[in-house]
Amino acid sequence: MNGDRPALHVAVIGGGIIGACTALELAGRGHRVTLVEPGTPGGPQSASYGNGAFLSPASVIPMSFPGIWRKVPGFLLDRDGPLSIAPRALPRLAPWLLRFLLAGATQDRFRRTAGAIHALIHDAPARHLALAARIGRPDLVSQDGLLYAFPDRAAFAAEAMSWDLRRELGLHWEEVEGEALRALEPGLSPRYRFGVLLGAGAQCHDPGAYVAAIVAQAGTLGARRLAAEATGFALSGGRLAAVETTAGPLACDRAVIAAGIRSAALARRLGETVPLESERGYHVEIEAPSLRLARPVMPSDGKMANTMVAGRFRASGQVELSSTAAPPNWHRAEVLLRHLARTYPGLEIPAAGIRRWQGHRPSTPDGLPVIAAARRVEGVVHAFGHGHIGLNAAPATAEMAADLAEGRPPRIDPAPYRAARFRPWRPVSLAPPEAADDRR
Numbered sequence: 001m002n003g004d005r006p007a008l009h010v011a012v013i014g015g016g017i018i019g020a021c022t023a024l025e026l027a028g029r030g031h032r033v034t035l036v037e038p039g040t041p042g043g044p045q046s047a048s049y050g051n052g053a054f055l056s057p058a059s060v061i062p063m064s065f066p067g068i069w070r071k072v073p074g075f076l077l078d079r080d081g082p083l084s085i086a087p088r089a090l091p092r093l094a095p096w097l098l099r100f101l102l103a104g105a106t107q108d109r110f111r112r113t114a115g116a117i118h119a120l121i122h123d124a125p126a127r128h129l130a131l132a133a134r135i136g137r138p139d140l141v142s143q144d145g146l147l148y149a150f151p152d153r154a155a156f157a158a159e160a161m162s163w164d165l166r167r168e169l170g171l172h173w174e175e176v177e178g179e180a181l182r183a184l185e186p187g188l189s190p191r192y193r194f195g196v197l198l199g200a201g202a203q204c205h206d207p208g209a210y211v212a213a214i215v216a217q218a219g220t221l222g223a224r225r226l227a228a229e230a231t232g233f234a235l236s237g238g239r240l241a242a243v244e245t246t247a248g249p250l251a252c253d254r255a256v257i258a259a260g261i262r263s264a265a266l267a268r269r270l271g272e273t274v275p276l277e278s279e280r281g282y283h284v285e286i287e288a289p290s291l292r293l294a295r296p297v298m299p300s301d302g303k304m305a306n307t308m309v310a311g312r313f314r315a316s317g318q319v320e321l322s323s324t325a326a327p328p329n330w331h332r333a334e335v336l337l338r339h340l341a342r343t344y345p346g347l348e349i350p351a352a353g354i355r356r357w358q359g360h361r362p363s364t365p366d367g368l369p370v371i372a373a374a375r376r377v378e379g380v381v382h383a384f385g386h387g388h389i390g391l392n393a394a395p396a397t398a399e400m401a402a403d404l405a406e407g408r409p410p411r412i413d414p415a416p417y418r419a420a421r422f423r424p425w426r427p428v429s430l431a432p433p434e435a436a437d438d439r440r
Helices: 017-028 068-077 087-103 107-121 124-134 153-157 160-168 178-184 207-220 260-268 331-343 387-406 435-439
Strands: 009-013 032-036 083-085 146-150 174-177 194-198 202-204 224-226 230-236 239-245 248-251 254-257 277-286 297-299 304-309 312-321 354-363 370-373 380-384
Touching: 009 017, 017 032, 017 207, 017 254, 017 380, 017 387, 032 207, 068 083, 068 087, 083 087, 087 107, 087 312, 107 387, 124 202, 124 207, 124 387, 146 153, 153 160, 153 194, 174 178, 178 194, 207 224, 230 260, 239 254, 254 260, 254 387, 260 354, 260 380, 277 331, 297 331, 304 331, 312 331, 331 354, 354 387, 370 387, 380 387
Parallel strands: 009 032, 009 254, 032 224, 083 312, 146 297, 254 380
Antiparallel strands: 146 194, 174 194, 230 239, 239 248, 277 312, 277 354, 297 304, 304 312, 370 380
């Protein structure tokens, strides 16, 4: 019970970091929670498993920015760049790409989006430190700062638009050069001569284990897991009556859609059209590495998150716009390994013992998640589309989603995250998601 509000039965659809945090938040408020997730929570099927593990208040810069349209030809041609677009997927991606380009077409739009991201993640390190303590795993989150490394001050100045905006949003950092940079991270190549140390930054030491531990803690509060896939919804008089699953219908009072890349297909069952695409991401991990980092590092040229995860050296990054049905393009993993070899000369890249992973960041074209009550069906809340900020934004999103499920206004203004910013709703269809939905 929450004050005079009755306890609800809430189905949380999705067992990644957003669903896990939402399940814990709702269970902590006294609600009956069923987590609908076919895979093991924290398993490699979820985007959060492969996360770069940065908990950074600086991650406010949207991918779409003024002038990015000039770079699109390069994205199509450069196989080794941090962002690539599969030419064969271009016709299908064209509507999403047009929205993406328009989202950052002006300084005003760019800055508004950054401000909305900031609202979700400005206190992410503190939230995660508290969450890790709450679940009895303080070892999974630490705050030793984050290092952004540049070849020189000129390379940093080339990103002035982003760093100036971060400063306006209240971020503080220390600039380090030369030997001071070497002292912070001795393994960096000498070609990096300038750095930014974000003291407020933190890291997660094992995102998969973290998600699993959050779900386990929700279980101690009464949440249960249904190992099934949600396929649609049963309605009664315009209200949610049940979540349809591969294990049969799950009667419930509320449902939260936090199913990652599959969320848009479920939202369409409710007449909601959200342009969601997969920013296919990759990581590589070196087991028993010859070099360890004192803190996470982001090299400016590689645009990859370098972190120690469960004793392994992980490099995460790459954005590949393609189909979710396409097989992994392991060339992207090789690009990460080449960047590692250039960034850390003392790091041995073994012929064997390297883990490779590919997953799907669920991304909207404007870079903001959808956190909102469904518009035509009472009882359903959307909490998906976080792209690169899922781990960072999970605790704040969970709080908002729980508030919306209870029918109370969230502390964070929900207006920027409404689904209505996209297409108008369509008539409700209760048919199960088509096979084609799984490719989007």
